[in-house]
Amino acid sequence: xxxxxxxxxxxxxxxxxxxxxxxxxxxxxxxxxxxxxxxxxxxxxxxxxxxxxxxxxxxxxxxxxxxxxxxxxxxxxxxxxxxxxxxxxxxxxxxxxxxxxxxxxxxxxxxxxxxxxxxxxxxxxxxxxxxxxxxxxxxxxxxxxxxxxxxxxxxxxxxxxxxxxxxxxxxxxxxxxxxx
Numbered sequence: 419x420x421x422x423x424x425x426x427x428x429x430x431x432x433x434x435x436x437x438x439x440x441x442x443x444x445x446x447x448x449x450x451x452x453x454x455x456x457x458x459x460x461x462x463x464x465x466x467x468x469x470x471x472x473x474x475x476x477x478x479x480x481x482x483x484x485x486x487x488x489x490x491x492x493x494x495x496x497x498x499x500x501x502x503x504x505x506x507x508x509x510x511x512x513x514x515x516x517x518x519x520x521x522x523x524x525x526x527x528x529x530x531x532x533x534x535x536x537x538x539x540x541x542x543x544x545x546x547x548x549x550x551x552x553x554x555x556x557x558x559x560x561x562x563x564x565x566x567x568x569x570x571x572x573x574x575x576x577x578x579x580x581x582x583x584x585x586x587x588x589x590x591x592x593x594x595x596x597x598x
Contacts, residue, residue: 425471425473430467436477438459441458441481442455442458443455443549445458445485445489447548449489458489459485462481462485462488463481466481466484478551478555479559482555483558483561486541486559486560530581531578531582531584531585535574535578539573539577542556542567542571542574543571543574545559553567553568553571554567
């Protein structure tokens, strides 16, 4: 197995270079503000340096977990003092992959449906969908077992599907009243 890797500046520089863009994108998807996202990433890496002995070899899920906890603290503070700063405009992060009215409607329906879910449902879906983590990695971020994360993901997907279906279901056309 060999001796453990040294957690020195070279180690830190390597994980910083590899993982910084992922952490910034994680923040942008949740905050919608590039500056706030970069600040979040900096805080994550300050904590990673301070706690470098605890950082596992597969660093990204651990870093996402730190970012998630920092954001939770941020949002708790905002609830306590709601007039701090606006989170920003996240609309520009929801660009449709393909052009056309159908794609725009689908993105709008998805965004609306996603916003009806609980924070935990949204987070598990984002970790697996946006951040492209495995269920095991998402479990590490959320601080739960793989089985619990798999159940949460399954249930969140079901609730998202139901919300999308409810959103896109059009009321049946009613027959015109008979004229006499």
